[in-house]
């Protein structure tokens with residue numbers, strides 16, 4: 001079976017500063033991978049480069065997603081192809097309600113896939129069902145997108161978007177940061193509900209605890225823009241105990 | 255009105271009222287001439303130059319029908335349709351005296367008429383004053399709300415010609431007025447004098463989507479305690495549009511408050527001007543005056559001039575002003591695109607959301623929706639988006 005995501009020797013940077021230095025990673029359909037790594041090691045950069053944010057130069061390597069090269073695709077084309085990024089810092093969009101945003105997003109993606117847009121009533125039903133499952137009340141759908149949302153509410157809202165869009169590959173960039181224990185469980189349930197044999201997840205986190213709720217198949221350690229070690233769930237436990245000293249040292253010497 | 259004298263000679267025979275008084279007003283206006291940039295209040299708006307400009311703005315129909323409104327339609331200055339309703343009395347046109355404002359003196363000399371309305375009680379339907387046509391028009395409206403009266407007034411400017419409009423708006427004690435203004439094209443110099451008695455409340459929401467010259471001047475006087483004014487404006491500038499909101503907010507009495515916001519989205523070579531002067535008179539204690547200007551610059555050729563001013567003579571007041579001028583938020587744009595929206599649709603949503611922060615001040619959702627539809631139509635045309643939500 002071919003990989004859902006295959007990153008090979010990726011080099012990327014911004015304004016001439018290299019950040020990703022030969023990163024390779026492969027996710028098979030059905031797998032959940034976790035990336036852990038010190039601050040500034042390039043985890044968010046990887047998520048942005050994968051989702052097509054402007055300003056990053058990819059100088060070497062390739063990114064294949066579901067058999068397509070991501071390199072020349074616009075961010076919206078990647079979203080339509082089934083890539084989803086839950087942002088580390090979700091944006092606030094004043095004057096646009098959460099509901100309008102969700103509907104515009106879902107319909108843009110359906111349209112992009114050549115499917116029929118969802119009518120207002122079915123959309124409302126779906127949005128209510130998904131938001132309730134995440135412990136969000138209907139009021140939050142009527143509010144302006146992320147404006148005045150607490151840190152945890154913003155993260156929950158990212159998961160709501162994921163639940164609505166049902167991506168093939170979800171990249172969660174520190175979705176657990178800022179969540180209380182109950183919210184963490186709810187969010188993890190939301191993520192687990194989406195696990196399927198044809199889907200994959202890339203979970204970026206600093207805390208082993210999230211991985212108690214979302215069981216990863218593979219854990220990677222990222223340092224200085226590369227994957228420096230990969231292993232099973234036990235690797236996360238090890239990191240929790242001994243930190244990154246070993247890996248940071250190794251890359252400095254390399 | 256570049257050659258006002260010959261225009262006056264031609265039309266004065268058709269104008270009602272005291273011809274001598276009109277001639278005197280014209281003489282006073284001509285002595286001062288059209289405002290120039292040397293005058294502080296006109297520093298950013300070069301009237302003579304802008305009057306010579308044309309834009310290709312189109313007039314989109316705003317659908318007010320669901321509001322079942324009372325209509326006063328001025329077609330090239332002539333009243334074609336007059337409203338009839340309980341609580342609404344229409345009086346004969348009254349000429350204005352000569353003052354020190356040249357535009358108002360031109361108006362006094364040349365006014366073809368206007369709505370002289372007295373509102374008592376709560377008007378059930380909104381009153382829409384539509385100005386349409388393509389000829390030069392001078393109108394002098396007088397809207398008086400009796401104590402406790404309540405009304406929604408729409409200044410619906412649909413002309414593509416030149417308009418000099420004067421609005422004298424007086425609110426009695428506890429009266430409440432929502433004032434909606436829309437300008438889509440043409441040249442308009444509008445001057446509103448708004449007087450608020452005790453506990454009177456006015457909320458103005460203005461939307462400019464086009465025009466070679468849109469000058470909206472408002473002078474608000476708070477005569478007694480409890481008076482409150484909100485002045486919100488949204489500008490959607492494209493091409494050579496020029497939109498100028500100039501206010502004098504005069505807190506003459508203690509315990510009065512004002513809240514002013516100006517939101518400008520400026521594309522191409524359009525220009526937005528905001529001048530807001532807040533005066534708090536001596537002894538006008540406990541005044542709360544807030545002023546916010548925000549601009550979203552979509553092009554390097556666009557320009558925003560924001561000049562908030564505070565003149566405070568009382569010591570126990572809360573006054574603040576802020577100004578934020580920036581470009582389209584690149585991170586927000588990426589966020590929306592990462593959720594499947596193409597670039598044009600993402601820009602559409604960001605611009606509509608920006609303008610919505612002004613439209614959301616309109617309490618009547620049906621009214622707000624009719625303006626939202628106009629904004630949607632204008633943005634979609636500007637960014638060539640089909641079927642934008």
Ligand SMILES: Nc1ncnc2c1ncn2[C@@H]1O[C@H](COP(=O)(O)OP(=O)(O)OP(=O)(O)O)[C@@H](O)[C@H]1O
Nearest residue numbers: 014015017019037038039040041042043044045046
């Ligand atoms: N726009 C930018 N301009 C210059 N440097 C940048 C830019 N964005 C990121 N960097 C740098 O790239 C490096 C990687 O940043 P990135 O945000 O990817 O780290 P991270 O692994 O996600 O860190 P954290 O765990 O703190 O979220 C950092 O040193 C950061 O300062």
Ligand SMILES: [Mg+2]
Nearest residue numbers: 043044045088
């Ligand atoms: Mg990060």
